[in-house]
Structure formats: structure tokens, C-alpha cells
Amino acid sequence: MSxxxxxxxxxxxxxxxxxxxxxxxxxxxxxxxxPAQKTNxxxxxxxxxFAADPKVGAFHAREPYIPPPEIKNNLPPAQCTRSRxxxxxxxxxxxxxxxxxxxxPPRQASRYLPNMSIMEYNGGSVIAMxxxxxxxxxxxxxxxxxxxxxSSNFQKIFPMTDRIYLGLPGLATDVTTLKETFRYRLNMxxxxxxxxxxxxxxxxxxxxxxxxxxxAPWFIEPVMAGIEKTPSGxxxxxxxxxxxxxxxxxxxxxxxxxxxxxxxxxxxxxLWEPDLEPxxxxxxxxxxxxxxxxxxxxxxxxxxxxxxxxDKVIKRTLKGRMD
Numbered sequence: 001m002s003x004x005x006x007x008x009x010x011x012x013x014x015x016x017x018x019x020x021x022x023x024x025x026x027x028x029x030x031x032x033x034x035p036a037q038k039t040n041x042x043x044x045x046x047x048x049x050f051a052a053d054p055k056v057g058a059f060h061a062r063e064p065y066i067p068p069p070e071i072k073n074n075l076p077p078a079q080c081t082r083s084r085x086x087x088x089x090x091x092x093x094x095x096x097x098x099x100x101x102x103x104x105p106p107r108q109a110s111r112y113l114p115n116m117s118i119m120e121y122n123g124g125s126v127i128a129m130x131x132x133x134x135x136x137x138x139x140x141x142x143x144x145x146x147x148x149x150x151s152s153n154f155q156k157i158f159p160m161t162d163r164i165y166l167g168l169p170g171l172a173t174d175v176t177t178l179k180e181t182f183r184y185r186l187n188m189x190x191x192x193x194x195x196x197x198x199x200x201x202x203x204x205x206x207x208x209x210x211x212x213x214x215x216a217p218w219f220i221e222p223v224m225a226g227i228e229k230t231p232s233g234x235x236x237x238x239x240x241x242x243x244x245x246x247x248x249x250x251x252x253x254x255x256x257x258x259x260x261x262x263x264x265x266x267x268x269x270x271l272w273e274p275d276l277e278p279x280x281x282x283x284x285x286x287x288x289x290x291x292x293x294x295x296x297x298x299x300x301x302x303x304x305x306x307x308x309x310x311d312k313v314i315k316r317t318l319k320g321r322m323d
Contacts, residue, residue, distance in 0.1 A: 004175055029268075054234035118219050119170055121146060123298030124156055125169035125258030128225040128239040129272060130251075131197040131281035134309045135237035137165050137225035138289045140260075142301035142318070143172060152301040154323070159194050161185055162313070164226035165306050166206070170244070178220055181209060199226035199238040210246035218245045221257040228308050235285055235310040258294035267291050282316070283308045290320055 008282050123144045128137040143154035157167045158179050166182065168175045185205060189197050197205070221243055228238040241249050241255040249255060254272055256264035267288045274282060286305050293299040300320050307314040 001295065021059060049146050050270060053281070093097050116146065119221070120259050120298055121219075122160070122170070122172040122258050123296075124169040125256070125260040125262050125264060125289070125293055125296065125299040126169045126223045127254060127256045127268065127285060128167065128223050128274075128290075129254040129268070129281060129288075130237045130239055131136055131276040131278060132275075133227075133235060133237065134278045134281055134307065135166055135225045135227060135239060136281050136285040136305060136307050137223065137239075138298065138303055138305040139169065139258075139267065140287050140289065140299045140301060140303050142293075143253050144298060147297060147299065157304065157305075157306060160202060161226075163228075163310075164197070164199050164202055165308065165313075167223035167225070167257070168220050169223070169238075170221055174218040174220050178209075178218055178222075182206065185209065199224065199228045199240075202226070203238075203240040203242075203250075207246035209240055214245045216299045218242060223255055223257050225306070225308060227308055237308075258293045260300040263292035263295045265287060278307055278309055278314075282314075286316075286318055290318065294321055 095141045123142055123146075124140060126137065128141040129136065134260075137157055139153075139156040141151075141153055142149065143151040153170070156169055156175065157165055160166050160182060166179075168178055182205075186197060186202075189205070203224050206224065210218065210220075210222070221241065223239075223241045225237075229235055239255050240248055240250050241257055244299045252276070254268045256268065258264075271284050271288055282305060286303065289303050289305070293303070301322055302320045303318040305316050305318065307316070
């Protein structure tokens, strides 16, 4: 009876229940959570932006999202017409538009920074050459912080035994770490085997040591040179090199490593000859290194050359350009 009376009152006053029900349904629809709430996406498929209403706790449709012109047109910071706060606020409200640092105008410094390899951070180059019953290994003496020179007397070649020398170009901190690591392992080998390690065995020791750290490697490319004793009692030269995870390269002519490796390859291929005498080998190795590091900004400032024969080891220090 009350419903009939209410309908009569509505007709008299001009109210329409159907429009009221539609209005209530529309209000109910607008406060329903949008599927974007589940995916943390502030926009729906039509481009409408949704933001949380703290009073209702639901999502309401707002105006369609229009990206700022500097993002849409990929303008550099100097051509942006909006303030930094406005650009930052727009990106904070719409995190899905931030595709990379390249789309964030206030922080585009990485676009102008040069690409730098950690292998080139401190610089340095090493070369080893084979001669007639002799071998030579040489390195530069520069230690730098990229283009900034720090020291002109940084040692990169270390004696492992009387007939084996190891060159360590790469990151300076890893040079010190690996030098002590190999010294420890060689001492343990000598205690256990009661003999000196042979060059080829030492090369495999270096390879396995580097491969142990393949997931967090040392940034070093070792170069090894030495005189190997054959079963017949004769001596033959031995050189080898590895990459930073221990892949061995056994060579019969020369091996190079470091920031000037491409220049070293070019000069060495033009100067090296097989069966060089010790003095000729020294001259070839020294000229190859000096001419190569003169064309590399991260190497140079002098050099040291070790000439290894079956009877003796000769060390010579060379002066180079200091620019």
C-alpha cells in the first residue's frame, strides 16, 4: 500500500523512479574498482587515467592521459618548455610512460657520457714474443684513471719462477690480488710436488684460477712467457695468454693484451720474424711496444722488457713519450 502511495506522490511531483534507478546504477558503476587496480596500471585500454579516491577507496575515471611534448617528441632538456617540477610530476603520476632514462629529460647525462670498459679504466698493455731458444715479454709503466695519469712506474710483469714471467694488464686492484693469489698457489704446488712448475702447467693453473670466478671475474687478461724444458733436455720458448675467464691461447709467434692490443697486433705482424736471436728479439719487442703505446692514450710512459733465455734473464727499462 505504501509503495502505491509513493508512486502516486512521484507522479504528482514529477519524479521518475526509472531515472533515479539509472542514476543510482551509474553511481554504483563509477565506484567499482577498475581492472587496472589489479595490474597497477594507471590507465585502462581507452587511455583513461585512474587514481585512488581516499574517501571512497575506489577508482574513478578521469581525463585521458596526454604525454608531455618533450616525452612525445623526445626533445632534449634545452628545448623543454615545461618546468622540471611539472615534468617530474607528470612522470611520477604516470610511471608507465618512463621507458628508459632517455625519456627522462632532467636526467639525460648518460646520453653524453662516453662508454667506458672496466678493462680500460687503469690502462696498460703487455706483449710477449718468441725467438730462437728465447722469449721476451714487455709492458708499459703507466697507471692511470682513464685519461688521468697517476703513476709512471706501475709494474705489470712479475716473476713466477726463474723461467716463467706473468704479465697482468687490466684493473690495478685485480693485478695486486691475482699476483698474490698466483704466488700462494705456486708455493703450495712446490711444497706438494717438490719441484718447480712448468710453463704449460702454470698456464692451466692460471686458466683454472680465472674460471673459478667466471660469474664475477677478475678484470685481467694474463700474458705468460717462459722457457720450457723438453723431455730430451732441450729448452724451447713458451708463450700463452687468456681472456678474463681463462680461455687459453697458445701461440707460436706473439701474444698481446691491454688497451693497445689492436696497435700491438699491427706493429708486431710487420716486425716479427721467426727464429730471432736474443738481441734481435729484444729490439723487435721493444720497438713494437713503444710504437704501439704511442698511439694509445691509456698506455705508455716508459716500458720494461724481460728477455728470457735458458741461462739468464735480462731486464731493461725503456724511456718513452710522457704526453
